[in-house]
Amino acid sequence: MLFVTGGAGFIGSNFVLDWLSQSDEPVLNLDALTYAGNLGNLRSLEGDKRHVFVHGSIGDGPLVERLLADYRPRAILNFAAESHVDRSIHGPADFIDTNIVGTFRLLEAARAYWSSSKDDSFRFLHISTDEVFGALGADDEAFHEETQYQPNSPYSASKAASDHLVRAYHHTYGLPVLTTNCSNNYGPFHFPEKLIPLVINNALFGRPLPLYGDGQQIRDWLYVKDHCSALRRVLQSGVPGRTYNVGGWNERTNLAVVQSICDLLDELKPRDDGQSYRRQITFVTDRPGHDRRYAIDARRIESELGWRPSETFESGIRKTVGWYLENAEWVRNVTSGSYRNWLEKQYA
Incomplete structure (x- = not known):
């Protein structure tokens, strides 16, 4: 069994669905169901005995310890995180509590569990972000696994701290950890506060x-x-203590991304007035400390583990726009009054 934390969020739910579409190995799924956690993402698994959902937080040490003792998973995959830069600027406390304190408590429970089992095959896979590396200039080389950490937002600072804790638990206690630092994700079930689903x-x-x-x-x-x-692939063959950057080899400006979405909508769902959706593009005041460029060098995971992305940006964004057009009910369900109030506050 796998123990997935944050498995009702965007990336976590996609992983759970993807895993169970290819494997009969069960998944224990722990999620606090904050605003971006949504059981609707997992509706297709209702009644599936391979999926065990528990409502709770990684910061609840006794709960995590009990789940580890009861289910005896062979791996923990930690997706649980507060992950939105804008929200971290307005309210950093939640990011400290979940991303730092929560990760610490999860690591403590995992260390006790692993120490008692002495299972050499056990793994703790920590999913992180490229934002821990800071910002790049236009001509700088892409982030690699040895790039110095220089986080520039409360969110990225909290994720950097969690990465350091994971590393320390390997070097101090021998916990068999793996860390991945990914670039900007997009696709189905993405909460509409991030750029692509918002647009x-x-x-x-x-x-x-x-x-x-x-x-x-x-x-x-x-x-x-x-x-x-x-x-x-990292869970299967990654070397404990190793970090792997995961990127799409698809650098784009935010403007180019939005224009691509507009052009696809012009094709797939034209405006009633026949005008392009590009007419709706509006430039707003930049957010504080906005990093100019991120880029991932994903050669290590390719050379050591044989992984490369299958989708180009063009193929992936077409699938994404199509998914949102076909799943209007999901969007309606997650865009509540509190969501609309947040949009007005953020982009006023």
Whole structure:
């Protein structure tokens, strides 16, 4: 059995669905169901005995210890995190509590469990972000696994701290850990606060498509199902104590991403007035400390583990836009009044 934390969130739920589509090995899924955790992501698993869901937090040490003792998983995959930069600027405390304190308590429970079992095959896989590395200049080389950490937001600082804790538990206690640092994910079940789902949702409702500053911030985009395949590979063959960068080899400016979405919507669901969705693009005041460029050098995972992404940005974004058009009910269910209030606060 796998023990997945944060398995009702965006990446976590995609991983659970992907895993159970290819394996009969059960998944124990622990999620606190904060605003971005959604059991609707896992509706297709209702009644599936391979999926055991528990509502709870990684910060609840006694609960985690009990689950480990009862289910005896062979691996823990830690997706649980507060992950939105904008929200971390407005309210950093939740990020400290979950990403740092929560990871610490999860590591403590995992260490006790592993120490008592002495199972050499046990793994603790920690899913992190490229944002821990800071920002790149236009001509700088991409982030590699030895790049110095220079986090620039409360979110990325909290994830950097969690990465350091995971590393320390390996070097101090011998806990067999693996860490992945991924680039920007996109795809199904993405909560509409992040750029791609926000733009798709706003476009369809005739709202402005907000772009920070000049829209020239650059990110490397990774289709979430490619990320899931990379995690399966790292779990299977990664070397304990090793870090693996996972990227899509798809650097794009935010403006280019939004324009691509507009062009796909022009094709797949044209506006009633015949105008392009590009007319809705609106530039707004840049957020504080906005990193200019991220880029991932994913050669280690390719050379050592034989993994490369399957999707180009063009194929992945077409699948993503298509999914949101086909799943309007899911979007309606997650965009509550509190979500609308947050949008007004953030982009006013």
